[in-house]
Amino acid sequence: MTNKFDINNTFDPDKEDQAPKISKEITTKLPTAAKGVDHYLRRTDTDPKAARRAEIQVATLFGASSFFTLVFLVSFVAIPREKKIAVSLIGVTGGQNLVLGVSFGFAILLIGIGAIHWAKKLMSDVEVVQERKEIKPADDVQQEALDAFRVGAEESGIGQRKLIRRSLLGALALFPLPFVVMLRDLGPSPKGELRETAWEEDLHIVTDITYQKIRPEDIPVGNLVSAMPENILEIQEEEQNLNERGKSAILLVRMRPEEIKSQQGPDWDYQGIVAYSKICTHVGCPIALYEQRTHHLLCPCHQSTFDLADSGQPIFGPAARRLPQLAITVDEEGYLIARQGFQEPVGPSFWERGA
């Protein structure tokens, strides 16, 4: 297999008998696979002036690249780093960064464009086909490799030295064991952690971030409150992580009682105030895009939409389960409290969750 590139096929401008299009006889001299392909000569093949022009163009591109490299070097020193400049369409930005980026980009881009222009206009333009090599090596090469392997095996003496062979096999057999043992670290099992939240009976509902207890009269119709259980900060302090915050976040909204179509339990609202988990049942994004007119709650991650007036049922999007509702009431001082914990796991599905 030889490379069939035919160096003699390139155009010679001094010959006069060459037509712009290669004649039948020349085509037969071309590499086999190129037969039948109409080969056109480029203007730069036939017109020395055009070739000269192309040469100048390529040199200009390379020259421009050099210019931009110099611009880069100069601006690195000359432009103060903190200088801001305003550029139309882009806005106010760091002047040095912009010039450095643009000059470096053009320096490398123009080398590339020049090289391609050179290749397309001036380098040899012959259709070339390289035959695919056979996958199977030649017989002698194959035999040589097999011989080398056999000699190596004999020289190592693995056939005679049983002690070495057996101890090696034993070592190789034991070696994967650490990988099996390390599977233990996938645990410990989270047990109830995925099913339980901090919410329990009589726990006060407090506003998130400001942690104030809430009275029902503080929440007018159409109001939205992001809320937490009152002991959330203590739990965070104790557990040294935000897991409980991620599970216990709830939303309180008030609608007119006659707007509530259904709830997850009898009278789980308090005078039209309903509390739902803030965690999407699809993959657990916090959702609070509450539209107070439609009572729709939209998850920003995958557009799951829940209807808070109708048991938190999903009405659109990939979420398959309703948002868990928290039953609420007020204590004797008139502050909102939970009547019980969540009755189903909040957030996305997990392996052992069940239906």
Place this chain on the structure above:
Amino acid sequence: MAKFRRNRFASVLVLFFALGLVSIGFTGINKLVTPAAAKIGSEETLVDKGSALFAEGCSTCHGLNGQGTSDGPTLAGVGAAAVHFQVSTGRMPMAAPGAQVMRKKPSYNEAETLALAAHIATFGPGPAIPSAEQVNEWQNASLAEGGELFRTNCAQCHNFAGSGGALTNGKYAPSLGLATPLQIYEAMITGPQSMPIFSDKTLTPESKAAIIRYIQELNKSENPGGMDLGRVGPVTEGLVLWIVGLGSLIIFAVWIGARVR
């Protein structure tokens, strides 16, 4: 070949020209239909001025006594703050019904807006326009607390940089870039359109001030790269990379592979 190429460019040019004509025409029509602000005599009281303006500009949809019609909701109990928000942001009077009422150039000046608000406030009790002291409290508020409150209560719809975002069925949360501190305050206590209310009891005036402070800071913060690309994060950034970055790579690939004549 050359002729074919000319034709292709010509069609693109014609398309752009037609687009330009349409946009110029649309702007012109928009200007024509914007109602001129009514003239007010200085001898009238605020409510009387508002009453006249209301009858002229609002009663068609909201009813002569603000009782509401099939075209617009009742205004009883919306309060002066809601009126000031809707009118000063240009959302009311509405240009055309649709999923979302958009911010535009206000049709009434500040005095007229206050008169309308005073008149509509007589329909029923509702949130009053917050005082200047209440609103200006943001200048003393905590930026860090504002950031925390903004991310918990506002960012879900208005985006982490206050750029707004999509809701359901063509509705959207608007960008906060043009909202004044007073308008932000009013929006929180009145809950315009899809936005829920954030009452003073569950989001205290101090918390509101902190949120406003944070929004002011967001609005004036610089974009390190120059172009903000809408400040909506990886969506537009990715789009630019795909179109400009990949697009230019494809153009180069086509050029490299093209036959030279």
